[in-house]
Amino acid sequence: VKAPALAFAVAFVLWALVFLGLDYGVMKMMGLSLLYHP
């Protein structure tokens, strides 16, 4: 695997985790969950 592709993949996973944390935190602050529970 080329170095740039690997760097992109690692960074993508890290950013995705950051955004997932952001989504979870914001939804939680509004009294909601990330996944919908009817």
Place this chain on the structure above:
Amino acid sequence: VKPDRVLLVVLAAVAALAVPEALAAGAPVLTEADYPRLAGVNSRIAVWLAAQLHLWFAAFVLAVPIFVFIIEAIGMARRDERYDRLAYEFIKVSITAYSLTAILGGLLLFLLVLLYPHLFQYLAGIFRPSMAWYAVLFFAESALLYVYYYGWHWLQGEFRKWVHLTLGLLLNAVGTTLMFLANAWVTFMMSPAAVDPAGVFSGDTWAAIHNALWNPVNLHRVVANVAFGGSIVGAYAAYRFLSATSAEEKAHYDWMGYTANFIAIAALLPLPFAGYWLTAEIYAYSQQMGITLMGGIFAWLFIIQAVLIGALFLSANYYLWCGMGRSDGAARYYRFVKYLAIVIVGAFLVWFTPHTLVLTNEELKALGGPYHKYLGALGLMPAKNIAVNIMILFTTLSFLMYRRANRVPVVGWVGAGNAALAALFAAGVVNIAALGIYHGYFTNTVYKVASSIPQVLTTLSIIVAAVVIDSLMYRGAREVAPLRWGRVPDRAQYALILLAVAFTWLMGLMGYIRSSLRQHWHVTNVFRDASADAFTPTLGHAANVVSAGALIFMALVVFVFWVSRVSSRHTDAAGYWKKAGAAA
């Protein structure tokens, strides 16, 4: 109407400023006969145009000092006189506009007192203290503006420059307070507070000012004014660029146009979010009002709004792409432009896809209902939220690419930095799309609306993180080819002018919707409009009035530009004046 009748109602309205007892009975119950009419004048259109023209100019003259203050401060921090000259030129344009703002404000007041005396009397009774303060602050604003402008060259140097900057700060504080006061009167008419259902005022002026929609409108107007003001001075720079005769002049106005466009876009990016907050508060205040806004007839004006916002984004991006040509180093990035254009146009198409379509019965039958099988989903807000966030992110990408056009980074981690940036945008877009699709189409309304907040925060986080990473990466960067100000095609200038026209039109249309949400009420659910115009006009009529207003405004703006230009011209009149010695 007889002149003595007009005089009477004017006197009655003015008297309301001094007679608080006029409010004890609550909002008056009027009939059509209570509205004075001027022969040949449609009262609603007259007040509508006067208010709209006043607001356009007011938005402009309140916004310009905000970024003039910032540009002046940048100039001071960098000790770069170019910024000071630029700031001075910006404020110079707004001086003539300031007089027009005051004249149009006076016209609006006269028309309100003449044509809607009972409404004015009622509002003046509630807002008497703030109206008095408004008058005082208006004098303060004028004094500060004139000292700030005419004292520009006098207040130069170590200490005096700080005095000048402080004057700029005070000018902005007073101007913003003025707008907030006027916003209180307007938002009280939409979401009245401190009055009972009969309109009897409790006497709590602060509660009336601090009504449900006051702060959302305050925020929206401050941000929108900066975007609008930036676009108008951008049009000025374009006008000067196109009429410039020397390369030096072209270079100066090219730089001015770029700065103005940057200001307009920087304020435009967060504007949709301020709009969402205002809309959410409208729904929270009255669900009926919210549905009238976005689910009823006005929804169609939002389609026009979407087209105009798309035009704004496209012209701003197009301007940046053209501007890349200022440096030969931009050739490395040209191949990416088409991909940015495809994504932005795609997002634009989703952004203005209507939910329902205007169809004949046959078409309706053929379609199997009012919603298209595939495109119907794009007509809903979740799709539009995804589209607008992507449009904003790709505009940011255009800006980053523009910044890189003439430079090459020298830090050792360029590869990792670029990979981190690409991953940031990719992960962000996936997050925005996932939130929009999952919560927008597979959950309930509460989740659907709530998920727009992490979407917005994702976009804002990406912008901040990308600018930080890119700035660190390009610290001490080597210039690959110089940035030649003035080397930009004329068509880029027309994009700047389009930006100003689109902003103007957009403000007029959306302002009409905001005002019309009251429907047949002067003050929602409290003070009924009994005039002959107490109905929602057709969209075509409304659009025509707004378009006529936009044309008048642009004509006046051209006049302002022209006056600003001739004020610096000198005609050699040798032979006309007597020589000093010969005069005796």
